[in-house]
Amino acid sequence: MTGPNSKTQVAVIGAGPSGFYVAEAFANQCTDVEVTMIEKLPCPYGLVRYGVAPDHQKLKSVTSTLDAIAEYPQVKYLGNVTLGQDISLEELQSFFHIVVLTTGMPNSTSLGIPGEHLPGVHPATSFIGWYNGHPDFQDTSFDLASPAAVVIGHGNVAIDVARILSKSIDELRKSDMTEAALSVLAESQIKTVHLVGRRGPVQAKFTPKEIHELGKLENCLVSIDPKHLDINLSSSVELNDVTNALGRKNFSIFQEFGKHFGLSSDKKQIVIDFMMKPKAFIGENKLQTVRFDITSLEGPAFKQSVIATGKTSDIHAGLAFSCVGFKGTAFPGLMTSEANGALKHSRSGLLSELGVKIPGLYAAGWAKRGPQGVVGTNRECAQDTVVHIMEDIDQLIKAPKPGHPALVSLLGERNIQCVTFSDWKVINAKEIERGKSLGKPREKFTSVADMLACI
Numbered sequence: 502m503t504g505p506n507s508k509t510q511v512a513v514i515g516a517g518p519s520g521f522y523v524a525e526a527f528a529n530q531c532t533d534v535e536v537t538m539i540e541k542l543p544c545p546y547g548l549v550r551y552g553v554a555p556d557h558q559k560l561k562s563v564t565s566t567l568d569a570i571a572e573y574p575q576v577k578y579l580g581n582v583t584l585g586q587d588i589s590l591e592e593l594q595s596f597f598h599i600v601v602l603t604t605g606m607p608n609s610t611s612l613g614i615p616g617e618h619l620p621g622v623h624p625a626t627s628f629i630g631w632y633n634g635h636p637d638f639q640d641t642s643f644d645l646a647s648p649a650a651v652v653i654g655h656g657n658v659a660i661d662v663a664r665i666l667s668k669s670i671d672e673l674r675k676s677d678m679t680e681a682a683l684s685v686l687a688e689s690q691i692k693t694v695h696l697v698g699r700r701g702p703v704q705a706k707f708t709p710k711e712i713h714e715l716g717k718l719e720n721c722l723v724s725i726d727p728k729h730l731d732i733n734l735s736s737s738v739e740l741n742d743v744t745n746a747l748g749r750k751n752f753s754i755f756q757e758f759g760k761h762f763g764l765s766s767d768k769k770q771i772v773i774d775f776m777m778k779p780k781a782f783i784g785e786n787k788l789q790t791v792r793f794d795i796t797s798l799e800g801p802a803f804k805q806s807v808i809a810t811g812k813t814s815d816i817h818a819g820l821a822f823s824c825v826g827f828k829g830t831a832f833p834g835l836m837t838s839e840a841n842g843a844l845k846h847s848r849s850g851l852l853s854e855l856g857v858k859i860p861g862l863y864a865a866g867w868a869k870r871g872p873q874g875v876v877g878t879n880r881e882c883a884q885d886t887v888v889h890i891m892e893d894i895d896q897l898i899k900a901p902k903p904g905h906p907a908l909v910s911l912l913g914e915r916n917i918q919c920v921t922f923s924d925w926k927v928i929n930a931k932e933i934e935r936g937k938s939l940g941k942p943r944e945k946f947t948s949v950a951d952m953l954a955c956i
């Protein structure tokens with residue numbers, strides 16, 4: 502491809518970490534490339550801003566690495582533009598040689614049990630989005646008047662939810678949690694949080710760092726009924742497997758929590774329950790009880806199945822959060838996994854509903870591989886995607902494409918107010934300024950209109 506407009510034009514959809522890492526990999530692996538990062542919100546960073554817990558500010562500082570990528574001369578940021586609403590995939594493909602979807606997994610997996618729509622039952626995404634100030638979740642209200650809450654799931658997202666419900670308000674005030682969320686949490690009547698999983702302590706997906714942090718909360722006692730630590734033979738084999746150092750660390754922390762069982766305390770309590778599978782949410786007009794099947798594990802090590810024993814157990818609680826997984830967005834014409842909505846691909850190239858690879862269309866990050874790994878895992882994933890794209894590149898760049906200016910012009914005709922990275926820096930500075938008087942890292946704007954009003 503030669504001529505004045507001979508650059509390889511790439512559009513990356515979604516400015517979470519994966520979007521930035523794809524842009525970085527292109528800048529490093531491809532000469533004469535222009536990458537346009539398109540993000541539905543005015544602000545970048547995806548779940549680093551709206552998922553990672555507000556009291557984990559150190560992790561959020563990865564944004565400075567992402568900012569450096571946005572400043573590459575080959576990279577342009579276009580916020581406040583939604584694929585599927587403001588622009589279609591076909592239109593993007595007419596402007597860009599390569600389109601990479603890094604749209605994440607914005608929806609919670611539902612449990613599919615009766616009563617899930619009762620007031621008081623919430624998916625993790627809405628609570629996490631709400632306390633992190635995501636504009637889509639600010640109209641959700643959480644009634645924290647009940648003395649007990651149930652958090653379903655044994656992964657780190659469930660720990661985040663349990664910790665936020667249990668931390669003292671003074672500890673949370675130092676975070677960048679929104680003032681609106683802080684004022685609701687300050688009135689919380691919750692005394693006990695039940696953190697419930699359907700498998701045993703050896704199978705829990707917590708990482709030791711997160712579970713250890715739970716045990717260090719100022720205002721909270723964490724306990725486990727020691728009966729749960731009496732594990733079956735297959736679980737013992739799993740625990741003692743050479744590859745399972747993390748599992749053994751978790752287990753020794755659980756043993757410490759076992760010593761707290763039955764202690765009375767003025768503190769809030771987190772009770773970690775195992776071998777309980779949610780069966781129904783029960784209540785007249787709002788949640789009153791969560792019913793669980795008591796389970797057992799059967800089968801050889803690492804292949805144990807969860808079996809309902811026929812016995813049930815009830816926890817009386819007015820609030821429940823399901824933290825059992827995330828689901829991706831379906832895009833018309835693209836094949837997705839039934840299990841979690843991940844985009845089906847062959848060497849990162851997206852497949853049509855007929856299973857045929859669509860030229861020029863790729864994915865990276867959670868949208869491609871599902872909700873796994875830490876922020877850095879998305880960097881490797883993005884690099885892999887770009888390596889795969891480079892294998893196809895000669896087929897993709899036969900003729901010039903107009904790229905960023907043509908897209909901006911079309912969005913202008915559609916009266917879309919695009920946000921540049923310089924605009925975002927103005928919004929960012931105002932948020933930091935608002936936070937100063939409150940002694941916080943920032944006070945986020947929680948509506949798109951308020952963000953746009955800054956620029």
Ligand SMILES: Cc1cc2nc3c(=O)[nH]c(=O)nc-3n(C[C@H](O)[C@H](O)[C@H](O)COP(=O)(O)OP(=O)(O)OC[C@H]3O[C@@H](n4cnc5c(N)ncnc54)[C@H](O)[C@@H]3O)c2cc1C
Pocket residue numbers: 514515516517518519520539540541542545546547548549552553554557560582583584585603604605606607629658661830865866867868873874875876877879
């Ligand atoms: C509650 C929670 C806590 C976490 N805590 C940690 C932690 O402590 N440590 C850690 O390492 N990792 C943590 N993670 C994981 C980490 O956040 C993810 O690995 C990472 O954010 C995934 O990056 P991504 O870019 O693939 O997706 P996302 O971060 O979800 O980014 C996707 C982006 O795409 C945009 N988008 C979606 N649809 C469209 C569309 N149609 N048009 C335009 N843009 C669109 C979204 O607005 C978003 O900005 C946590 C995740 C969650 C959910």
